[in-house]
Amino acid sequence: MNFDELPDFERDLKSLLKKYRTLYDDLEIVKRVLEVEPNERPPFSYRIDGLGLETCLIKVKKMACKALKGKGVNSGLRLIYAYFEEEKSIVFVELYHKNEKDNEDRQRIKDNFK
Incomplete structure (x- = not known):
């Protein structure tokens, strides 16, 4: 599985790292889970609908x-x-x-996945 990040995501991560210093390690764990099961898994994650996009966007709630x-x-x-x-x-x-x-920034999503 290949992982990439939007520049806006990198800014989010950098900002949150000031409060939550373990985020890099936490993201590595998430990546390992996503390599095995990348689709949504309610109640922990679910697909974001109503965007009018073909791209599969998933929100991890937990x-x-x-x-x-x-x-x-x-x-x-x-x-x-x-x-x-x-x-x-x-x-x-x-x-x-x-x-x-x-909620998620729907405009960011639409701008990057038209």
Whole structure:
């Protein structure tokens, strides 16, 4: 599986790393899971519908973060990624904490996956 990141995702990650220092390690764990099972897996992740795009976009609702002690997968971190099944590729689109933002940035998604 090939993994890539949008420049906006890199900014999200850099910003969140100031608060959550284990994010690089946490993302490596997510990558290992996605290599085995890249499709949505309710209730932990689900497909984002209603965008009018053919690209498969998935929102991970329950991303574990070691920096949030005692919270585990109920950390409140959200990860949005695009899964390209034929190319066996995943592009990370957005990373945010649920307290800082209500939903994914649909405009960012549409701008990058027309």
